[in-house]
Amino acid sequence: MPIHNADIADVFNEIADLLEIQGGNPFRVRAYRRAARSIGEYPKNVRAMIAEGADLKAIPAIGDDLALKVREIVATGSCALLASLRAQLPSAVVALLRVPGLGPKRVRQLYEQLHVQSLEQLEQAAAEGRIHELHGFGPLTEAHILANLQGRLDKSRRFQFAQASQRAEPLLVWLAALPDVERVEAAGSLRRLRDTVGDIDILATAREPAEVTRRFVAYDDVSAVLAHGPTRASIVLRGGLQVDLRVVQPACFGAALTYFTGSKAHNVALRRLGQDRGLKVNEYGVFRGDVRIAGETEESVYESLGLPWIPPELREDSGEIEAARGAALPALVTRGDLRGDLHTHSLASDGHASLRAMALAACERGLSYLAVTDHSKRLAIAHGLDARRLAAQIDEIDQLNAQLAGVTLLKGIEVDILEDGRLDLPDAVLARLDLVVGAIHSHFDLPRERQTDRILRALDHPSMTILAHPFGRLIDSRNPSDIDLLRVIRKASKRGCFLELNAQPERLDLMDTACRMAKDHGVLVSINSDAHSVAQLDNLRYGVNQARRGWLEKADVLNARPLAQLRPLLARTMRSPACETSGSP
Template sequence: MPVHNADIAAIFEQIAELLEIQGANPFRVRAYHNAARTVSEFGREFTALIAAGQDVPHLPGIGKDLSGKIHEIATTGRCALLDRLRGELPPALTELLVIPGLGPKRVRTLHEALGVDTVAQLRAAAEAGHIRRVPGFGAKTEQRILDHLRSRPGPETRMLLPVAAQYAEALADWLRGAPQVQQLEIAGSYRRRRETVGDIDILVASDAPAPVMQRFTGYDEVRQILGQGSTRASVVLASSLQVDLRVVEPAAFGAALHYFTGSRAHNIAIRKRAQARGLKINEYGVFRGKARVAGETEESVFAAVDLPWIAPELREDRGEIAWAARAPLPRLIERADLKGDLHCHSRASDGNATLEELAAAARAAGLTYLAITEHSQRLTVAHGLDTARLLQQCEAIDALNARLDGIVLLKGIEVDILEDGQLDLSDEVLGQLDIVIGAVHSHFDLSPARQLKRLMRAMDHPHLHVLAHPGCRELGKRPPIELDWLRLVRHARRRGCFLELNAQPKRLDLTDVHARMAREEGVLVAISSDAHTVDDFNNLDYGIGQARRGWLEAADVLNTRPLDTLREVLRRG
């Protein structure tokens, strides 16, 4: 059974977490976290390379030992080190890691202080008031843990969009190999570019469904067949991802694609609009009585109810239908609209590439400028830069720009926003940079009022241009901070500050809702890769998807502007 890059990355993440629970050397832990990120973002499948007789390519941060483990996992699906670490710790201990606010260090602390090894033991300790007495926790943390345990619906089954893509696209390519497949689309929340995917819907147009169904259920990654009929089937892959296949006749493909793309709320609104016109819409077409009057294409479905085609990312019943009925919809931003990237990290902090390597990769990605924004000194875990190191890097950037062709590096910093809203570096050094982005990396649990005051004070700083990943969330690990978003966005407008849409798939922060809020309030958004490796510029595609869900046009995005215009906008801001 093929092993995907996402599987290898997941094993490396598990190793890092178990090592951290054991109290292993932080540099070793970090090496596995970095390796997981590098592997997950590598553009080719390691299993395919190895099957073709090629060696594991040299990648930043991947030495001989990690390269050997990639080969081991890709060829066997297992890792001896992970098996050993699992045997050394209570089996249920890792289940605690999915609880918000409990990273490996805190799990180890609870294990050592209270003997907590399971979710049931954690809940019992919280209900008895024991957790608040453990140093580093307190009553608020205990209550948050208890609230989560009481409200959680069950195991988390959603995948990050790029992880789901590895499994979904491979299966779709396999199905396209059947000569009976005339058209194929991956529909559902995947097509709408949701941040996470619960399952995958694949739609096929074919006049001969039986061979397509056979090929689908015979796919070598299918672990379980949940159901199978003549034109539909549902399976669970080895990755635990559920995939549903529907085969329709070509004349109904557009109607079925609209139906299975969703969202449910959007579809209901479209059906009501059809009913008002004496029509019926379902996955088989648009009907007037028994006569099918449209359905071969999505455009024909929308036209039947007097609407233009609506992009999948907008189909959430958030006003897109009423807007499309009265005026042209926004021309949503596309990847080609981006001229530059305003957030990335080199080896000087916690990245895995040199300045020159990042410049070459950004240029290859079609960008004309790239801001180098290392972490600042307070973030010691990421080797943050103090004033002396930052000024040295500025000199290195100037020297490199003198010989670069086709791209310009901007001198910047991702300066830490402290608890009181102060910035982590002096005005003197910040004033020498082309761009300053500010970010919160601690004290996520402040009250909404204090958190808002903190961010507003940071934005009031005369040298701050962009507020980075404003919600501070990590999907599946850390919820967003709580604050009054409308007041934050309006303060950004008054101050002339910009908001980042961080395209790292684990963040995608701004949310689509807050990106649209920024658009409506006239605040420009910077779509940034937050690149730590040369492959991370691919993240921009996910940022574009999120921006489209937020109704953003090219004019709403800061880094669609040419460099000269960008410099002027930053200066005015």
């Protein structure tokens, strides 16, 4: 894909940012910033200069070393140095640079002194008053950071994805039933599969637009009509969710869908690409002068910019443009790729269905294996299993597997990770299982160092397989625990353990950026329903959504493997000779 001067400048600016966050040589940082500015403002097309054999050192601030990197960027879309720097930091750290008032120096302070690695951790640090204690910040800066984050994430006006989609889907069906409607689709954060949704955008094409808006405001779930015109309308549903409808011309439907899907940062990047090509990109189409050259489909919009179509869930300006240029967009995992579910519950603890019922329901959903992972005894509220009851369940599963066809039950446990990192059941009974899912269910507010050490010790246990819902967050009701995810992922990689993406709609834990970090370090993610009933097996769809936002492919997902390939991976975690337990209660 063609590389423009602005793209080279972006690479050099990101290198400078990452070097500064890491405390790199200030002269080197300034050299990259000067090079970025120089190339960004240079009147000649650098790619054309290279094709013509021109000397790149004619560009101010470009010497031999930077000239080589410019050639590398033009040839590949990036450079090895940037990839190396990105690998040395959690990918979410770069997102901190987008918070107003935070530059690389301040991000470095937050990262090194408070170990802040994500927007969620930044918000928590500001809310707890820890930021103003850093040199050069102060109470006013801390208040501004918190206000910016709350304005951006405003939890009081956001809905879990499952809540929003469950309200949007019947409304879309209601609109599509109108004979005049030709196309109707949701856009915005719902289409990008965000774990929370602020409002819903719907786009439609129709022969009689006014008929569509009339039907829209007459929907039976409407509690208030905010606006009603011939091509636009806004309503509030009874649950408090705002929905905006726009009826557009077929010739610009693709452009409008691209624009209203967003994100804002992705759209800005597309407009910049268009400007580099002498094009104007907006919600009505892609224009060369006054002539619309694309816009009927999203594919035509991206093609006009020299890009393949980019899946909506990747459109966050987090590397998807560069990946598209380099033909390196991931083949995102799908629900159909999942072969099993490795975290479910039965009547034995706090589930609502028998082992047989859960197994048959899994088979009906196209799964070939299901891990039964009832709670351990420490979680008394869930009627957790002690060693005796777990041993009895192991025997029951063996007997049931001899009778089942088309699905295999795996023997597991969701064992509590105690405050000191030990596991809640004796080693002897854990060793009889196919897998052990370790989870934190208490002491969520431990300081970062203690919480991280607790998890690391659990991962060192020779029977530990999967770390469940690693942050322990509950959307809207419990903040993520403060952990050093990079250390946890590195330990999981070394130990050969796996991380869970818990698909319960109120959890969706791992977050998308954490999924991507696990992928970057080669740690497989298990997308699990955490089902406590037959119906909750369908939670897997929400987990797949989150995984797609985290750039996960089929090969990155543990339970996308058939059982024959899965068993050896599980067995290695259950019999690791390199790790020794310090004892269980």
